[in-house]
Amino acid sequence: MAMTHRTMIRMWRWRRNRLRRRSDAIEAWIVLTAWLLAVTGGLIAAVTATELSIHRFDQQRRESHPVAVRLTQNAASAASAQAVDDDQVWATVRWSDSDGLVHTGKTKVAPEIPAGTPVHVWADRHGHLVSKPSSRAMTDFAGACNGALAAAGVGVVVFAGTRLACRYLDQLRMTQWADEWEQVSTRWGGRTG
Incomplete structure (x- = not known):
């Protein structure tokens, strides 16, 4: 049995070629933007949630x-x-x-x-x-957990939004592909379906 070798062309959506559609380039930008949003948004959410949580626990400790x-x-x-x-x-x-x-x-x-x-x-x-107010170590641990949950929440929202956008682009590509096959089949003198 002969083995076939599959060549992977990296970052093909960013390169100019005849097979790349506009929706491929849009998808590449969406994915890049999603990664940037997930990383920066996750870090900002983690730091903010951690600081707010620690501040709230410290306030409880001061007031009791x-x-x-x-x-x-x-x-x-x-x-x-x-x-x-x-x-x-x-x-x-x-x-x-x-x-x-x-x-x-x-x-x-x-x-x-x-x-x-x-x-x-x-x-x-x-x-x-x-x-009894939480100890400083427990406060730091709770703050870190809240920060991790906030970062994960941002990641889930960004991932879900990206998947929805990519699904829409896939449907758009399938519609375009069906229309193009329809045009090709009429040029060949008949219908393919």
């Missing part, structure tokens, strides 16, 4: 502070229906802020702690209980 609170009731046992995912239970706590206002709220504590036991929680500047 630790508060010493006291349990108002005995904490339930871990086997009760109030148990949560990390072997802790919800309990009601009370504390006073710097202005002397008394606040109450619910927080997670170890099970079976007696009422009146001091517990440390985090509150925002309005006195509402909040989650």
Whole structure:
């Protein structure tokens, strides 16, 4: 069995030749533009999303502070229906802020702690209980993940747009090809189809 050797002509859409259609050149420019948009847009989106995410986490860290609170009731046992995912239970706590206002709220504590036991929680500047702020390492990791997702999102949008444009150009080429075959068949004296 004889093997055929296929020659690859690189960048044929950019070279002048008789077989290249205008839609081929347009497609080459679309693909080049898509690559540039994907790279630059992805980098810009990644940096922006990372910075915004880190800024938001840093702001949460600045606006929250630790508060010493006291349990108002005995904490339930871990086997009760109030148990949560990390072997802790919800309990009601009370504390006073710097202005002397008394606040109450619910927080997670170890099970079976007696009422009146001091517990440390985090509150925002309005006195509402909040989650413990993320560490700097966790903030950087979350920022990097958000940046990667933003870059991937830009890449997906650019890829989808490019595929739609190339599909339209393929349909245009097929229509042109069918019209040209129709002209050739009438020159040969008959129909081919």
